[in-house]
Amino acid sequence: MQIKNSKIINKFFQKSLQAKNDIQNKNNSIGYLCTYIPEEILISGGLNAIRIRGDKESSLADGYLPINFCPYIKAVWEEVYKKSYSLKSIIFATSCDGMKRLYDLFLNYKKENPSFMLDVPKNYDENSVEFFAGRLKKMLEFVKTISPNREIGNNDLVRSIEIMNKKRKLLSDLTGIYESDLNNFISTSQYFNILDLAVSSENKTFISELEFFLKNIQKDLKSNHTSVNEDFIKNNCNIMVVGNYINDENFWDIFTDSGIKVVSGDLCISSRYFDFQIESNNINANKHKEECLKLSDSKYDDTSMDNLLKLIAASYLRKPFCFRMTSLNEKLKSIKDKINTGNIRAVIFTSLKFCDNTLYFYPELKKELVKLNIPSLYLDIEYGKSSYGQLRTRIEAFYEMLF
Amino acid sequence: MSVLSIKTRIIKNIQDNLNLGSIKRLLHTISNKPVLALYGSSIKSITDKYLNIYTIRNLNEVYSGKYPVAFGSLFLPYELIIGLGLKPFLPEIMGGFTAGLGISGRTIKAASNNWYSSDLCTFHRSAAGACEMDLFPKPSFIVCSNLACDAAGKSFQNFSRKYNIEKNFYFIDVPHDDDGASLSFLSKQLENIFYEVSGKLNKKPDIEKLKKTINCSNDFRKFAIQANNIRKELYDYPQYFNGLNYILPFFGLSGTKETVNLYKIMTGELQEKLLKQDKNKKMKKVLWMHLKPYYRNEIFNILEKNNCRVVFEETSNVFWDELDPDKPFKSLAKKMLSNPLRGNGENRIKAVQQIAALYDIDGIIMFSHWGCRQSNGLSRLIKESFNKKSIPVLVLDGDCVDINNCPAGQIKTRVEGFAEILNSI
Numbered sequence: 001m002q003i004k005n006s007k008i009i010n011k012f013f014q015k016s017l018q019a020k021n022d023i024q025n026k027n028n029s030i031g032y033l034c035t036y037i038p039e040e041i042l043i044s045g046g047l048n049a050i051r052i053r054g055d056k057e058s059s060l061a062d063g064y065l066p067i068n069f070c071p072y073i074k075a076v077w078e079e080v081y082k083k084s085y086s087l088k089s090i091i092f093a094t095s096c097d098g099m100k101r102l103y104d105l106f107l108n109y110k111k112e113n114p115s116f117m118l119d120v121p122k123n124y125d126e127n128s129v130e131f132f133a134g135r136l137k138k139m140l141e142f143v144k145t146i147s148p149n150r151e152i153g154n155n156d157l158v159r160s161i162e163i164m165n166k167k168r169k170l171l172s173d174l175t176g177i178y179e180s181d182l183n184n185f186i187s188t189s190q191y192f193n194i195l196d197l198a199v200s201s202e203n204k205t206f207i208s209e210l211e212f213f214l215k216n217i218q219k220d221l222k223s224n225h226t227s228v229n230e231d232f233i234k235n236n237c238n239i240m241v242v243g244n245y246i247n248d249e250n251f252w253d254i255f256t257d258s259g260i261k262v263v264s265g266d267l268c269i270s271s272r273y274f275d276f277q278i279e280s281n282n283i284n285a286n287k288h289k290e291e292c293l294k295l296s297d298s299k300y301d302d303t304s305m306d307n308l309l310k311l312i313a314a315s316y317l318r319k320p321f322c323f324r325m326t327s328l329n330e331k332l333k334s335i336k337d338k339i340n341t342g343n344i345r346a347v348i349f350t351s352l353k354f355c356d357n358t359l360y361f362y363p364e365l366k367k368e369l370v371k372l373n374i375p376s377l378y379l380d381i382e383y384g385k386s387s388y389g390q391l392r393t394r395i396e397a398f399y400e401m402l403f
Numbered sequence: 404m405s406v407l408s409i410k411t412r413i414i415k416n417i418q419d420n421l422n423l424g425s426i427k428r429l430l431h432t433i434s435n436k437p438v439l440a441l442y443g444s445s446i447k448s449i450t451d452k453y454l455n456i457y458t459i460r461n462l463n464e465v466y467s468g469k470y471p472v473a474f475g476s477l478f479l480p481y482e483l484i485i486g487l488g489l490k491p492f493l494p495e496i497m498g499g500f501t502a503g504l505g506i507s508g509r510t511i512k513a514a515s516n517n518w519y520s521s522d523l524c525t526f527h528r529s530a531a532g533a534c535e536m537d538l539f540p541k542p543s544f545i546v547c548s549n550l551a552c553d554a555a556g557k558s559f560q561n562f563s564r565k566y567n568i569e570k571n572f573y574f575i576d577v578p579h580d581d582d583g584a585s586l587s588f589l590s591k592q593l594e595n596i597f598y599e600v601s602g603k604l605n606k607k608p609d610i611e612k613l614k615k616t617i618n619c620s621n622d623f624r625k626f627a628i629q630a631n632n633i634r635k636e637l638y639d640y641p642q643y644f645n646g647l648n649y650i651l652p653f654f655g656l657s658g659t660k661e662t663v664n665l666y667k668i669m670t671g672e673l674q675e676k677l678l679k680q681d682k683n684k685k686m687k688k689v690l691w692m693h694l695k696p697y698y699r700n701e702i703f704n705i706l707e708k709n710n711c712r713v714v715f716e717e718t719s720n721v722f723w724d725e726l727d728p729d730k731p732f733k734s735l736a737k738k739m740l741s742n743p744l745r746g747n748g749e750n751r752i753k754a755v756q757q758i759a760a761l762y763d764i765d766g767i768i769m770f771s772h773w774g775c776r777q778s779n780g781l782s783r784l785i786k787e788s789f790n791k792k793s794i795p796v797l798v799l800d801g802d803c804v805d806i807n808n809c810p811a812g813q814i815k816t817r818v819e820g821f822a823e824i825l826n827s828i
């Protein structure tokens with residue numbers, strides 16, 4: 001089967017890969033740093049939105065930030081500070097204490113570059129939604145000042161919502177196929193590579209390539225008469241990975257090389273990015289509609305700008321929760337639900353080092369896992385600079401222990 | 404019996420019988436008037452004496468089980484908690500206390516045994532350990548905020564699960580920017596808490612009591628400003644005076660009569676010291692940023708021996724305006740928003756620069772507490788901003804709670820070196 005070969009991913013996503021490289025040099029992109037920053041708004045003025053991945057070879061950043069600081073933040077600073085950026089602007093968010101300090105560095109040393117700090121509430125009640133909608137409005141006004149189309153109308157925003165809904169839907173489909181694919185057509189590395197491409201490439205190109213890829217793979221799966229084998233699922237050791245911004249090819253390669261399949265990812269680049277939809281009567285209805293519109297359906301049945309922003313605000317604050325939110329019980333419940341429905345046998349909790357939000361969550365998760373009798377492995381990793389040999393040994397030893 | 408021997412015996416007692424029952428009994432015993440009088444009689448400074456007695460009494464009440472207790476994080480508007488008739492209990496401060504009592508090794512170990520990473524702040528880790536060891540009184544409510552950091556919102560929510568009071572957990576989301584929308588967002592949260600908690604306590608919302616608390620807080624504020632003004636000239640402090648010892652009343656008990664009294668006494672005592680001070684006395688003036696180690700340490704003695712005196716602390720800064728009792732929620736929200744630790748680092752830098760100018764500061768020590776991302780992440784910019792004004796900054800790496808993470812020798816060398824620099828300017 002062709003799709004086992006990673007080169008095939010390169011073939012299917014050739015244009016997206018190209019676009020990913022080009023974006024750095026084109027002057028029509030806006031960078032952002034957190035999944036709570038709605039891409040819908042960033043792209044509504046005709047800009048491309050990309051998640052800044054940072055330069056993983058950070059060394060200069062150590063002179064600006066303490067030793068015990070999030071390696072992703074350091075990598076971002078490395079990239080942003082060193083490179084003469086062609087990005088139009090960078091959108092920060094109040095994701096965590098570290099991000100706030102990163103913004104301080106930016107304001108101090110990159111004064112000439114336009115930037116915006118989006119204040120993202122940690123609660124998700126009506127008061128927080130209202131407040132967040134107001135902040136999104138400010139962000140929209142900012143985006144207007146740097147966009148090619150200086151005016152952003154309701155229709156532009158609706159179109160952007162549709163684009164993002166489509167991308168999210170396709171990524172959910174991909175995940176469904178990947179997780180139920182028992183023949184390993186898509187490896188762990190390939191799956192996470194595609195997720196990375198989703199946030200670092202050009203939307204239209206990526207969406208059409210992903211659509212084409214999914215059609216092909218579905219055809220392949222059908223022609224091979226592959227069907228879900230319940231016995232296989234039961235005997236297979238499904239591993240769930242829970243963590244923060246884990247976007248490290250070398251890390252995923254450990255799983256691929258060892259033949260370990262990560263079937264459920266609760267990460268910034270996985271469910272937290274795409275497992276929700278923004279829906280109102282004017283935008284295609286779907287299964288998540290009720291969740292998005294819990295506040296009051298009637299309030300969202302027109303598309304005035306304020307209502308659209310409120311709809312986006314509500315949807316983002318209630319999307320699959322990040323550890324930064326005050327949703328401890330809901331978060332634990334969603335992980336437990338995934339464990340039950342996905343036939344998960346073990347959990348690997350992976351945190352980028354020094355991420356307080358993630359580290360404070362672990363004790364409660366661990367307690368729950370112990371109660372459920374689910375073995376777990378705790379790994380804190382550097383961003384692209386870990387000692388992979390050691391990680392491999394630990395992961396393999398853990399996996400063997402499960403049988 | 405000298406105060407030291409009483410203190411030593413209390414500490415020994417806690418160390419030897421580390422459990423909730425013993426702590427309760429001990430607090431009950433030492434809160435007895437004659438014992439307190441004996442304890443207080445040997446403390447020279449009247450401010451220090453009042454602080455000690457007041458803290459013991461307060462903790463005895465909190466541990467007594469007679470009042471509803473609310474756990475709270477450091478920078479809450481405690482006028483709200485006290486106005487609701489709740490007894491505040493600050494786990495982060497208790498984290499500091501564990502260091503002073505010599506039990507932080509055990510509490511931190513208990514946190515590790517419960518999967519708290521050693522990369523986290525030890526104020527919270529030690530508190531989490533103490534919570535796991537059941538050393539805290541059972542709270543009825545937990546209220547916290549993201550001022551100044553992410554930690555309380557997370558660790559306190561874990562506590563709410565431990566005590567099975569998730570429904571009584573309140574997180575106050577303090578916005579990043581200070582504008583009209585932030586003010587109304589924050590006031591609404593405070594108002595909601597006030598009415599919801601009143602309901603849960605089966606009480607009619609008592610706005611009059613809240614107003615009284617706010618008036619008390621305003622009185623405390625006035626005296627605190629007076630004390631701070633005196634400190635602009637003062638080098639000769641009462642024995643053991645250290646502004647970093649007053650965090651509990653300054654933040655956690657603002658709105659009580661006792662805190663008003665404390666600051667009134669402090670103002671009087673400092674004023675007296677100022678009058679007696681040798682007018683020709685000059686020392687190098689140091690501003691202390693962030694918190695200090697709460698176990699026994701030599702830092703402040705080394706400074707004094709080397710002709711340097713901490714004349715002000717970042718945490719003693721009265722950063723808020725007088726509160727308006729007729730607009731309680733709005734003015735408490737304003738108080739939170741005016742905290743220099745909110746928002747961009749520029750707010751904090753501006754605040755400390757103002758202090759440095761007001762107090763004619765010669766040098767700054769920024770204590771870089773292990774795991775405190777919000778503070779340490781700003782150290783480079785703070786250093787640079789003072790370098791421009793030729794004021795030296797010492798970023799002193801250490802740990803406020805875990806003595807084992809703070810090598811005394813290294814600290815001594817660095818503080819002495821810094822004092823030498825200051826004296827050479």
Ligand code: SF4
Pocket residue numbers: 070071072073095096097098099244245324352354355356357358
């Ligand atoms: S991984 Fe954690 S510390 Fe790093 S940016 Fe994300 S939330 Fe902040």
Ligand code: SF4
Pocket residue numbers: 495524525526527551552553554555772774775776777778
């Ligand atoms: S020391 Fe820093 S990390 Fe710890 S509680 Fe205080 S502000 Fe938060």
